[in-house]
Amino acid sequence: MFVTNDIKYVGVNDHQVDLFEGQYVVKNGMAYNSYVIMDEKIVVMDTVDQNFTHEWLDNIQNVLEGRKPDYLVVQHMEPDHAANIANFMSTYPEATVVSSAKAFTMMGQFFGTDYPDRQIVIKEGDTLSLGKHTLAFVAAPMVHWPEVMVTYDVCDKVLFAADGFGKFGALDVEEEWADEARRYFIGIVGKYGKQVQNLLKKAATLDIQMICPLHGPVLKENLGYYINLYDKWSSYTPEEEGIVVAYTSVYGHTKKAVEIFADKLRAKGCPKVVVYDLARDDMAAAVGDAFRYNKLVLATTTYNAEIFPFMREFINHLTERNYQKRTVALIENGSWAPLANKVMTKMFEGSKDLTFAQNKVTIKSALSEESSAKLEDLANELCVEYIERSPETANKNNLKALFNIGYGLYVVTSNDGTKDNGLIVNTVTQLTDSPNRVAVNINKQNYSHHVIKQTGILNVNCLSIDAPFSVFQNFGFQSGRTADKFAGQEILRSDNGLAFLPRYINAFFSLKVEDYVDLGTHGMFICSVTESRVMSSLETMTYTYYQNNVKPKPETEGKKGWVCTICGFIYEGEELPDDYICPLCKHGVADFERIE
Secondary structure (H helix, E strand, C coil): CECCCCEEECCEEECCCCEECCCEECCCCEEECCEEECCCCCEEECCCCHHHHHHHHHHHHHHHCCCCCCEEECCCCCHHHHCCHHHHHHHCCCCEEEEEHHHHHHHHHHHCCCCCCCEEEECCCCEEECCCCEEEEEECCCCCCCCCEEEEECCCCEEECCCCCCCCCCCCCCCCHHHHHHHHHHHHHHHHHHHHHHHHHHHCCCCCCEEECCCCCCECCCHHHHHHHHHHHHCCCCCEEEEEEEECCCCCHHHHHHHHHHHHHHHCCCCCEEEEECCCCCHHHHHHHHHHEEEEEEEEEEECCEECHHHHHHHHHHHHCCCCCEEEEEEEECCCCCCHHHHHHHHCCCCCCEEECCCCEEECCCCCHHHHHHHHHHHHHHCHHHHHHCCCCCCCECHHHHHHCCCECEEEEEECCCCEEEEEECCEEEEEECCEEEEEEEECCCHHHHHHHHHCEEEEEEEECCCCHHHHHHHHCCCCCCCCCCCCCCCEECCCCCEECCCCEEEEEEEEEEEEEECCCEEEEEEEEEEEEECCCCCECEHHHHHHHHCCCCCCCCCCEEEECCCCCEEECCCCCCCCCCCCCCCCHHHEEECC
16 A cells, blocks of 8 residues: 555554453454555664564565665554564664664563664654655653654655554544544553643644554544544543433442433533443443543442442543543432542542532432432533523523623633624723723724724623633734634524623623723723623633643743743844734733743
8 A cells, every 4th residue: 555655564463362451342454554664775763563473574674675675663562553673673683773772672571672783763753865855853751751852754744653643443434533543542641631632732743644553544634633622632622512321330229310410411402412331331432431421420330339340440540641621410219328529539539620519419229309309400510501501491580690790811702793703901990889880991903992992782702721822823923804714613692782702701790881981092892781691601711821820831941032921922132123913812022021
């Protein structure tokens, strides 16, 4: 198979394996990928599993056209990729192996030799010229072993990504990429999100047109889709809204409660409800979906003053892989001394950024009127934003929405008659409560100021602490005059016809402009409240929280100049021009600080 004119695929499909790494069910087998780059010098990229020695060597021989390889590049020493190093070096005694220092140490451990007379030790920034092609090596420690290097072919703009961007499944089976890639990533690489994030930052500096992983298909089109998913997985950001309900049940009473509860969630508008019986269903799939969706419900029996073993195993899988940035709810069952909720809560003590539902449910043996009511309360808590998004079920006069006004950060939405618009503001004030009057300050240079002056209506979305930096990039770093800030997004509308954000807010209110005060650089819109909804119980995003927890820290080490305190853009130069405007967030010199 041709990857490019000069890069040939010589990997193998494995339909014999039933459990990958002895634990992951792979119903469609596995692919062990290897590649040959044909140039003045010939490189073989990685080997394959020990059960496919001759098939792999035959594949190499078939593409060499009588020539012999000069190099074997070993990016990763895990045996499913490195088992045939000794066989290759024996078959091609004039070849040189190229790898990191740590990989050569492991080579000695696996094969009794590190080929001291036939080795090239590489490190971050090293290159290897093949003729037309130049290989540039990038260190990727702990993705997911410490010796890992990835390789960039400067000529064909191909990233050989080691285990990155891999998936379960042989290449001769057609299946969706995302599900098996997610299960692979979360199960095998998931603990090392920070290290993957570091690698993605390095990859962002390269012009990548194709990705060649060691498992799964070569990725040639729509690379942004795959990279975006990897960014979400490795930053532990939920992909989708939905609720996973994972349970164990001994005599069926907990199972019955879960089935009733799942129906309640669906009835209240939850977009996706996924239920797993942890004793019977694929544990890796349950773990993958727990990372895929933004909410998780755990329901289990008390068992030997502990929790049922399959639930303990499931939670261990989550905490081992840095489960975070999710809402977790607990349901326990016990006939005389229910302890499961206490045990499960303690198991998450070391986890970061988890929000536990306020309502915890205790079932004593079987569902009763009291515990059924508690299930209803929990369902309402978990589904509050889904209930409030629907015009049929929303409480549109919940003035508690105004309690979320503070020195926070907000997205003000409007519409210019052709498209929806939004911008970030930090000055929203409740003036009076009888009648309800709210003031919103907007810079006159912003397109939204012009639109609201024309239309007299706006929505204020109170951002919650789960809002990612991408929200600020979208609504704060570009102009609505030239950009469609809602392109490709789900759009929900309030009664005034304007958009409100479907997620990352704890409240929104619709405003009608009653008066306007000219403040020079800014305009103050004094408004009446026409609609107000509370969307979640999460805290409001304050400016301080944004600075400390959301905005990426600028990489200023070794640089001289000025850094934008809003978006982190770095201006390199001794003096910052008085009229300089940040090219990202459009803020002026007042928001820049000198790099010390």
